[in-house]
Amino acid sequence: MSYLSHLNCPECDKSFSADEWRTVCPNCGSPLLARYDLPQARACLDRDAMTVCSTGMWRWRELLPVRDVAHIVTLGEGNTPLLHAPRLGELLGLTHLYVKDEGRNPTGTFKARGIAAAVSRAVELGVLGFVIPTAGNAGGALAAYAARAGLPAHVFMPADAPQSNQREVEMAGAQLHRVNGLISDAGRESARLATESGLFDVSTLKEPYRLEGKKTMGYEIALDLGWQLPDVILYPTGGGTGLIGIWKAIDEMQQLGWIARSVQRPRMVCVQAAGCAPMVKAFEEGRDRCEFFTGAQTIAAGLRVPKPLGDRLILRTLRESNGTAIAVSDDEMITARAQIAAAEGIQACLEGAATVAALRKLIASGWVKPDECVLCLNTGTGFKDPL
Numbered sequence: 001m002s003y004l005s006h007l008n009c010p011e012c013d014k015s016f017s018a019d020e021w022r023t024v025c026p027n028c029g030s031p032l033l034a035r036y037d038l039p040q041a042r043a044c045l046d047r048d049a050m051t052v053c054s055t056g057m058w059r060w061r062e063l064l065p066v067r068d069v070a071h072i073v074t075l076g077e078g079n080t081p082l083l084h085a086p087r088l089g090e091l092l093g094l095t096h097l098y099v100k101d102e103g104r105n106p107t108g109t110f111k112a113r114g115i116a117a118a119v120s121r122a123v124e125l126g127v128l129g130f131v132i133p134t135a136g137n138a139g140g141a142l143a144a145y146a147a148r149a150g151l152p153a154h155v156f157m158p159a160d161a162p163q164s165n166q167r168e169v170e171m172a173g174a175q176l177h178r179v180n181g182l183i184s185d186a187g188r189e190s191a192r193l194a195t196e197s198g199l200f201d202v203s204t205l206k207e208p209y210r211l212e213g214k215k216t217m218g219y220e221i222a223l224d225l226g227w228q229l230p231d232v233i234l235y236p237t238g239g240g241t242g243l244i245g246i247w248k249a250i251d252e253m254q255q256l257g258w259i260a261r262s263v264q265r266p267r268m269v270c271v272q273a274a275g276c277a278p279m280v281k282a283f284e285e286g287r288d289r290c291e292f293f294t295g296a297q298t299i300a301a302g303l304r305v306p307k308p309l310g311d312r313l314i315l316r317t318l319r320e321s322n323g324t325a326i327a328v329s330d331d332e333m334i335t336a337r338a339q340i341a342a343a344e345g346i347q348a349c350l351e352g353a354a355t356v357a358a359l360r361k362l363i364a365s366g367w368v369k370p371d372e373c374v375l376c377l378n379t380g381t382g383f384k385d386p387l
């Protein structure tokens with residue numbers, strides 16, 4: 001049984017029923033967040049029983065939005081390894097470095113978590129099909145989960161998105177629309193089709209449930225660290241769902257009493273590509289929203305998001321956590337990717353490699369101390385990237 005209680009707008013604080021189709025806040029346009037009856041969950045849920053008796057992302061189902069388990073659409077997402085990385089750590093000058101390897105998810109990236117949650121809940125609410133704008137991997141995941149649910153999907157992707165993503169969408173039987181432009185242009189076209197056709201738009205943060213799937217990374221990190229938290233988490237940020245989601249999970253776990261209030265929360269680091277760094281710019285300028293980043297270009301397709309819808313939530317998370325935002329070049333990602341593979345045998349995607357490149361800079365500047373516990377999220381497998 002899910003403790004989902006309602007949807008809430010983090011900007012204007014209006015609340016809405018969670019049991020009907022919802023996109024963004026009808027009052028102010030902000031993304032909506034799923035809220036749970038956490039006092040009740042705290043009284044009834046047994047953290048250790050939940051983690052002993054089942055595995056994978058849906059072991060947290062009471063804290064996910066699907067009410068009837070029969071509606072869960074799964075390919076076995078979640079439960080990715082938290083790998084201690086002593087050799088890579090030594091190279092960087094750290095003793096407690098961890099990599100959470102999200103490349104082990106279905107479709108090869110952590111997009112599987114968010115899409116599994118959103119598709120499952122949409123099936124439960126009776127949608128007839130999906131549209132999505134994507135830089136690449138979210139489209140691949142949507143195509144896979146829509147196939148699994150037996151529903152149609154339309155995927156709008158920049159024409160220069162990775163071939164691997166275009167192929168996986170077509171293989172899974174979804175309709176691929178190649179768009180001249182960026183994910184922002186794809187977003188306009190998919191929104192138009194959603195309006196015309198009544199299909200459900202699963203754009204990042206335009207519906208509340210992808211975030212819920214991605215928050216399960218936060219639950220897994222705490223579980224794997226014995227209900228402790230790292231000092232620093234580095235996250236390669238496009239739309240920012242994982243960053244916001246992990247922070248939400250930490251808040252929920254403290255409200256549930258699963259993590260002591262005395263446990264220090266991690267400093268969250270938003271890592272972007274130098275060629276598309278709207279959040280870094282906004283953070284450095286002390287703004288609470290970002291501007292559209294013109295001429296966005298990077299080889300890390302997942303980071304090519306010129307104007308994330310969740311910009312306020314990302315910036316708020318960085319400030320609340322005493323975190324920071326930092327950009328790295330494509331060359332630095334390529335170098336880091338080789339270092340990760342040679343030191344630890346982990347074939348990281350370019351986005352994941354960006355976190356290690358950023359970590360090197362943060363150590364050099366003294367922002368990260370040698371004895372701190374640091375976690376880098378490798379958000380996908382390197383095998384989908386051009387080598």
Ligand SMILES: *Cc1c(COP(=O)(O)O)cnc(C)c1O
Binds near residue numbers: 109204239380
């Ligand atoms: C989408 C994606 C990201 C960025 O994730 P957001 O939640 O959009 O910030 C990072 N890495 C990979 C591999 C991705 O596919």
Ligand SMILES: [Zn+2]
Binds near residue numbers: 026
């Ligand atoms: Zn609102």
